[in-house]
Amino acid sequence: MTSFKNKLDKELGEAPRFTKALQERIVHSAEQQQHKQNRHWQYPAMIVGAIVTLLFLFVVGPLQQTVYPQHASIVELAQNEQIQQLSIASNRNEYSFKAGRTGWVIGQQEYGKGEEAKLIENVLQHGVVAHKNDDYHVINNMWVEFGNGQSVKITLYRNMQQLAFLDVKTNTFYKVNDEQAVTAFTDFIFKVVEFSPRGFIAMMVILVLILFGAWVVERAVRWKFNIPKEPKYVTDKHQKTAIILKFFSFIVLAIFNLKQWIIFIAADFVLILVSMLTLIATEYYFGRHEKRHYVAITNAVYLLIVFIAFVIWFNN
Structure with missing residues (x-):
């Protein structure tokens, strides 16, 4: 044992193997690694929190319009x-x-x-x-x-x-x-607006084309990046998270209808944005290795484009 130790000392020197500085570097490196592992959800959560704050500001915005003192009738x-x-x-x-x-x-x-x-x-x-x-x-x-x-x-x-x-x-x-x-x-x-069967058929055709476009875009993204459609949920935790988010989305939509906020363009836009970013964050957290969030991002962009086109068409 002594002979082996002497040979080892000659090779490595007689200084302590783990100096205080080296121990501090090892501990610091381990803490950084642990911090990285624990912050997978940090950035998506920060994004969702920021967008929820924007939702509140945008929803209040249209309702709290500028009030001028009314001195005249x-x-x-x-x-x-x-x-x-x-x-x-x-x-x-x-x-x-x-x-x-x-x-x-x-x-x-x-x-x-x-x-x-x-x-x-x-x-x-x-x-x-x-x-x-x-x-x-x-x-x-x-x-x-x-x-x-x-x-x-x-x-x-x-x-x-x-x-x-x-x-x-x-x-x-x-x-x-x-x-x-x-x-x-x-x-x-009271201008008379006659019901047009052609107009109704045109709206149905447009709706079908929008749904078909969404299907084609999703299929293309899944094929391009080899993203599986099944299983729908990666884990039980993924499924529970998705169900909870759908429940809250239903509650928020019901509140928007009851409060008549649904008629405000800005409120609808931010509602869609919040929902889509939440979905993207969820898919990224649970399915980033399979690039599932690519599908969510594509659907979000497609939905926003359709919504903007709808608003432009409806208000003209």
């Missing part, structure tokens, strides 16, 4: 200020409001300065404060911005012979006392 505003832009949304529910700032809401009709703005101005200028009775029923919601930057929300009412409107902010009810202004406005607002 709607009638006085219409008499002294020109309408810069307005939006009109069809709504028969007296207890909800579906019109909003132009560019924010899906499905509303949006106008700038022009003939439509003049018709609205003429109606508002002839408003007289009146008592609302049960004969009036809601026909439309309007969001109007005047030249001084002040915006108002208006609910349009109608009975058999009279047009009226409600200032949503002040809850002041007006009836329009100019028959010519009412006739010109109602001719514009």
Whole structure:
């Protein structure tokens, strides 16, 4: 043993094999390796947390529009200020409001300065404060911005012979006392839209093409990167995580519908973005070795492109 130790000392020297500095380097290296192993979920979690924060900001954004001090009634505003832009949304529910700032809401009709703005101005200028009775029923919601930057929300009412409107902010009810202004406005607002079978068939064809496009894109990505479709879940933990995320997505979607946030373009966009990034993070965490997140990324990009195209088409 002594002979072997002497030979080893000659080869390696008599200094201690593990110096304090070497021990510290080994411990530090081991801690770094352990930290890397424990942070597989760190970056996806940070992404999801940041996007959820953006979701809150975007959802609140359309609802918390700029509020200007209202020193004048709607009638006085219409008499002294020109309408810069307005939006009109069809709504028969007296207890909800579906019109909003132009560019924010899906499905509303949006106008700038022009003939439509003049018709609205003429109606508002002839408003007289009146008592609302049960004969009036809601026909439309309007969001109007005047030249001084002040915006108002208006609910349009109608009975058999009279047009009226409600200032949503002040809850002041007006009836329009100019028959010519009412006739010109109602001719514009009640344009007959005939049901077109061709239009319905075209929408069905477009929907089928969108679904077919999604199928083709996914198949192409799976073939390109040799990504298996089955089994659907890598582990039981993967399956449980996916089920939990679907449950929360259903709850969030239900809340969006109840709160009517679903009509806001920004809110829908961020909702889709959050859902897709969450799916990408999950697929990356559980299936990164099989590149499953490539499919999630492709589906996310495809869905966002379709959504943007839909918004552009629907608002034009």
